[in-house]
Amino acid sequence: MNRNFHRPWHMIRRVAGVSAMCLLGLTTLSTSLQAEDILSLHASTTELSFQLTTARSDDSHLSGKLAPVAVQQFALQQVKALGSLQNTDQGWNSAQLDFSPLGPGTHSWLVNAHIDGSRVGYLIITANLKGKLQLSEYGQGEHNPYDLSLLQQSLQRHHVDLKELSRGGNIQLRYAFPLLAYWQVEQSGADIIYIDATNGDTLPNGVVEAMERKSQDEQTPTLSSTLPVTVQLQSRSAERSNVPSFSADPIYVQPDFDPADNLLWITSKAVPVTSLQPLIQQWTNQQAIVFSADDNILYGGPLPVSGYQVWRNDDRSEQIEYVAIGGHSSVRRFVPIDTLIEDGHFYIFKP
Template sequence: MNQIFHRPWLVIRRAAGVGVMCLLGLTTLSTTLQAEDVLDLQAATTELSYQLTTAKSDASHASDKFAPAVVQQFALQQVKALGSLQKMDQGWNQAQLDFTPLGPGTHSWLVNAHIDGISVGYMIITANRTGNLQLSEYGQGEHNPYDLSLLLQSLQRHHLNLEELSHAEDIQLRYASPLLAYWKVEQSGAGTIYIDATNGDTLPNGAVKAMERESRVEHTRPPSPTLSLSVQLQSRTEEVPKIPAFSADPIYVQPDFDPADNLLWITSEAVPVTSLQPLIQQWKNHQAVVFSADERNVLYGGPLPVTGYQIWRMDDGSEQMEYVAIGGHSSVKRFVPIDTLMNDGHFYAFKP
């Protein structure tokens, strides 16, 4: 049996994320929009969507105005892999792709897939410090990061003038390594506000700026071997290199839950995870799993439920990448590399 009060400093650190999550949930509840506010929000969303214009790129016509041709070709390989799963296709093969660069110096692009305005899913493609492209995260369905309704609700909580802020230069889409998707909102004559693009929560300025610095340093470090689905980014030539082919296994899904419903996991030992197999074993034992990044939970919107996985494979059998699903209860469900999570936090049995 685990000791209830072992390593109290770590327990407090894990609990801090839960406390912030609960507090923010209550704040959101207390500011629930009335009927007339909903109409105003819808009108503001429509207006802002015109201002924050994304690149419309037909899948059959590459354009490097908003994303290099090799990035678009890499995205099409992801679409092909996802579309090959008939039960999970959801229209990927028929979708139009919108490419949006995620801020200067981030080497990342948001790819929204939709059919007649209805979202199919999203991907975030990143060039790592070796210059290779990798699928940093992705999701299925209509709930995607950078949802304008989340942004506008957050701005209303800050009592900001939406008309003054409804310009692309004032509201910027950003992405910081390893997995922070956020908006940077610049106010004339006032401080900058950072907003989590997966749940609409306000992020602490100091933590975001520190992560931005860390992300920039990451791109200057000597390269180290990493497991990724990658292709060299050729930014100075129109020639598109041959992109390796790969496929995706069917998605394994677990029920969603709220980590704050049972806090016993905070006092437990982490599940030793060096690959996907220990998590699979937890699920075979009918045990839900929580991911916690400890003191960095505020940058994940966590702690978060782990609710599934999907394995991607190179067609030549040379490599594979394991993705796990995090979020889904109070934030967007995101499929992210398990290697990233292992480097940034720990996994816990929900009911130890």
């Protein structure tokens, strides 16, 4: 395996001058954002605001325009699991869900959960090559990918002129399998800029474009041909026999750290991991864990493993293990441990 240490492009980030209230309600974006819309609502040099169109998850606001009904129903199933812990619900059960498609042809959707403008968390739902919907990642609390403040900072670093961008440019939300969330910024007469949506770093054009070509070659099946998009949503309080009986265990969060603070892990042997248990054992031994992907550029560099959550059937016969990565200089994302095992390895931070 290639264990190339990829230090994040920008380890120290400027704090954007965007107040929390300015960003509330701005977390759901249409697939393509016209630059003139950005410019017209550009209140100051440190604030970005967008006129957004959203699809609501409650019964009176169903829409298949931004997400098919099957996707909306699948999202409600995941929210039901996340809200199954009465003492640590964090508002999932009463949250409103907004849907945004993540680029043409990707068959992925960003779902933001909020209550009266306060963020509860997010989901990213993806249709795999067989057309089956899956929860690719999720997060708790106010931080989520596609944060406008990160986009604003990156545009400033690239000296992107919003007036110039408004003359034929646009910004798209994109998502590449398995876990690359990014912005695509198109400018008239200039190269496309790709920006990591989890940390604001600039992505190499060649790498992203190669991934996009590969995705197109795989020809992911259309959702309508493989999923029951005619299924109707019902009220959350109503009985739904088609909702799987599973719930989420409490979240276990580990102390945050920066993998760049101690590089001894690079020369150490990877921890053999085929499930969550070896990681739990290391945490029991007071060891911090680093995840390093074979191609770290797609993850924004080696990341701290900062927690986990297990989803179980009610009879506990099956479980899905999610591991939290990031949280220091990027968004903390809960992703399937099987995805991480396939993409890279785990190391003890201070061997």
